Amino acid sequence: MDAFRDTLPSVTEAPAAAPRPMTEAQSLTHRPRWSPIWRPMMLFVPLVLTLVLVNGVVGGLSVWEWIGLPMAGLFLWTLLEYLIHAFAFHPRPLSGWLKEVQASHAMHHAYPKRPEYIVARYRFTVPVAVLIFLLLWLLVGDWQRASLILVGTMIGYLAYEAVHWSIHRRWAVRFLPRRLVLHHLHHHFKDDQRCYGVTTPLWDYVFGTGPKPSRVERPSSKADEAVR
């Protein structure tokens, strides 16, 4: 166990309550038969389509609501992406329900190419989606409008998974804007207390956690090891 922990970067030390040795060993040698990038797609794409369909059948929403509410949800996602990464994945010490999620994210920092640590698990994303829906329902006082905002948020989440997965795939990373890729690699290899945004650096600049000017340089050759 100690030897295993010694292989992790110091900035993302294996948490005290990391998975047991056998579980870690099994997960490290485990090779999924299909890429986990399809995991969130398989659940959330049908969910998005179902919510759109249900709202279409029930009706009662204006064209502007059909356009504006998902757009608001998309914008909400960019903030959630930042907050979840900065305040749920990285803080120490580990606590309660988030232990497993934080351990998995620490493993992603230690093994950036391993697909099983890039994509979030259902047992984290599903409760968060339900919680967001209930909070939106409380906020707007109407399940229909709340569900359309959630549609935009889920599309934003799927974009995040696709962008993050592509950053760590050599054949896919070429299709992404270079600055966006460098932003995430800065988080991995320069300072894991900065550059939390993945689909947009917007909130890093708003909250002052963007890359330091002197550090906006080509990432070290080590960064090449983060894509395969």
Ligand SMILES: [Zn+2]
């Ligand atoms: Zn990453």
Ligand SMILES: [Zn+2]
């Ligand atoms: Zn991170």
